[in-house]
Amino acid sequence: MSLISCDNVSLAYGKQAVLSELSFTVERGDYLCVVGENGSGKSTLVKTLLGLLPPVSGTITFGKGFTRKSIAYLPQQNAAQKDFPASVMEVVLSGRLSSKKFISFYNAHDREVAKGVMERLAIADLASRSFRELSGGQQQRVLLARALSSESELLLVDEPTTGLDPLVTADLYGLIEEVSASGKTVIMVTHDIASAVKYASHILHLHQKPLFFGTKEDYVSSEVGRGYIDRGSY
Amino acid sequence: MGLIEYLQTLLSSNIVLYALIAGVLLSLTAALLGVSLVLKKFSMIGDGLSHVSFAALSVAVATRQAPLAFSIPIVILAAFLLLRISENSKIKGDAAIAVISTASLAIGAIAARGTNVDVESYMFGSVVSITFTDVVLTVFVTVVTLLVYVFFFNRIFAVTFDENYVRAGGGRPALYNALIAVLTAVTVVVGMRLVGALLISALIIFPALSSMRLFKSFRRVVISSCVIAVLSFVISLFISLFFDIPTGATIVLLDLFVFGVASLVLTIRER
Numbered sequence: 001m002s003l004i005s006c007d008n009v010s011l012a013y014g015k016q017a018v019l020s021e022l023s024f025t026v027e028r029g030d031y032l033c034v035v036g037e038n039g040s041g042k043s044t045l046v047k048t049l050l051g052l053l054p055p056v057s058g059t060i061t062f063g064k065g066f067t068r069k070s071i072a073y074l075p076q077q078n079a080a081q082k083d084f085p086a087s088v089m090e091v092v093l094s095g096r097l098s099s100k101k102f103i104s105f106y107n108a109h110d111r112e113v114a115k116g117v118m119e120r121l122a123i124a125d126l127a128s129r130s131f132r133e134l135s136g137g138q139q140q141r142v143l144l145a146r147a148l149s150s151e152s153e154l155l156l157v158d159e160p161t162t163g164l165d166p167l168v169t170a171d172l173y174g175l176i177e178e179v180s181a182s183g184k185t186v187i188m189v190t191h192d193i194a195s196a197v198k199y200a201s202h203i204l205h206l207h208q209k210p211l212f213f214g215t216k217e218d219y220v221s222s223e224v225g226r227g228y229i230d231r232g233s234y
Numbered sequence: 235m236g237l238i239e240y241l242q243t244l245l246s247s248n249i250v251l252y253a254l255i256a257g258v259l260l261s262l263t264a265a266l267l268g269v270s271l272v273l274k275k276f277s278m279i280g281d282g283l284s285h286v287s288f289a290a291l292s293v294a295v296a297t298r299q300a301p302l303a304f305s306i307p308i309v310i311l312a313a314f315l316l317l318r319i320s321e322n323s324k325i326k327g328d329a330a331i332a333v334i335s336t337a338s339l340a341i342g343a344i345a346a347r348g349t350n351v352d353v354e355s356y357m358f359g360s361v362v363s364i365t366f367t368d369v370v371l372t373v374f375v376t377v378v379t380l381l382v383y384v385f386f387f388n389r390i391f392a393v394t395f396d397e398n399y400v401r402a403g404g405g406r407p408a409l410y411n412a413l414i415a416v417l418t419a420v421t422v423v424v425g426m427r428l429v430g431a432l433l434i435s436a437l438i439i440f441p442a443l444s445s446m447r448l449f450k451s452f453r454r455v456v457i458s459s460c461v462i463a464v465l466s467f468v469i470s471l472f473i474s475l476f477f478d479i480p481t482g483a484t485i486v487l488l489d490l491f492v493f494g495v496a497s498l499v500l501t502i503r504e505r
């Protein structure tokens with residue numbers, strides 16, 4: 001059974017249709033890149049997967065034991081957080097909250113998980129630093145650590161590299177690839193088609209409707225794929 | 235008269251005792267809520283609500299309603315309205331607050347005409363107007379706010395830091411925003427009798443702003459805000475009684491002084 005299957009889904013903002021006839025599946029361990037121009041419906045799809053925007057029609061089915069809480073989310077850089085007094089440890093630990101019921105104290109296990117994730121991402125030495133003092137790349141690492149410390153099955157990444165310099169961008173893609181290699185399922189939304197083709201196992205190409213869905217290999221040799229890859233990115 | 239004797243005389247009066255208890259608790263509550271409000275860029279909500287509170291209290295007196303029972307629901311309603319407006323941005327949040335503030339002042343001024351409402355004590359507060367009911371209400375708000383902050387501290391952090399992430403994880407940030415709005419509304423209604431409508435938002439904003447300059451983690455900022463708020467209040471109360479100057483204004487100036495020192499510390503540290 002697929003982890004996520006979308007069957008003929010249509011999405012809309014108010015009365016404005018954004019995306020229609022969308023069908024695709026995500027299997028355990030897949031690395032799916034969702035690509036498309038601005039306004040192609042990528043961010044709308046993210047909202048729907050997160051349960052923030054119900055589809056107008058069609059069905060989204062989750063595999064056994066998989067719920068919306070099994071999705072760890074790495075959002076786009078948010079300017080509002082830039083001046084926030086928070087220690088890195090506080091931010092990473094907050095990823096543990098989605099698995100908690102009502103009262104929200106952290107226990108020893110939570111701290112262990114958070115520390116483990118921070119070591120994997122090489123930010124353990126930043127634990128007591130302030131989030132706002134970090135560079136953009138370090139901040140993205142911390143937010144990735146927050147997402148991973150939820151120990152969710154699926155990592156959903158939304159345009160992670162906006163505003164980062166090329167070196168840091170490559171670094172972050174490398175980290176996400178490691179996450180994928182460790183067996184987690186990854187869905188990444190990006191307009192960076194070159195990187196999508198480099199790292200993903202599957203590609204979903206959107207333009208109000210899905211232009212392509214399938215494995216990366218098929219995409220590269222498809223007409224849609226060739227047309228866009230030659231342009232590098234949008 | 236020695237200082238100790240002076241303090242003893244002050245504390246032997248019920249009025250000063252009420253003012254001390256209500257003020258300490260109120261400063262604590264306002265400081266706790268203030269950290270969330272400032273970080274969510276809702277600093278001006280306290281100010282807007284205090285004007286609504288002024289209007290509601292004036293109308294209550296003019297129509298012979300029980301002041302607190304009448305104003306608290308109205309101010310809570312206004313808090314929800316302001317939060318909603320800030321969230322969907324057809325009218326900009328700051329413009330909305332200005333509209334509601336000035337409209338409330340106008341209503342309050344007309345309602346207060348011809349009644350025995352002491353406008354000045356509403357505007358600038360008066361320590362001697364604190365009643366036993368005020369003290370009870372303040373204790374209640376403080377206990378509720380403290381419990382909420384102790385038990386849901388980590389969630390409040392998460393919601394304040396990144397609402398979208400919480401929503402994505404199945405959490406309900408709107409619930410926490412509403413809770414903070416209600417607590418802020420009640421704090422403002424009670425607080426404006428102590429420090430006045432014009433100055434209550436200082437209690438909310440200043441301790442948080444000063445602490446954000448001194449500390450780097452959310453937990454420390456929250457704790458430091460409470461400490462700064464309570465100390466400023468106690469010191470200001472005695473200074474104001476000793477020199478016979480308005481208490482509310484003294485608190486604001488002392489808070490401003492602390493903020494200045496904190497900013498200076500930050501500047502020196504960053505060099």
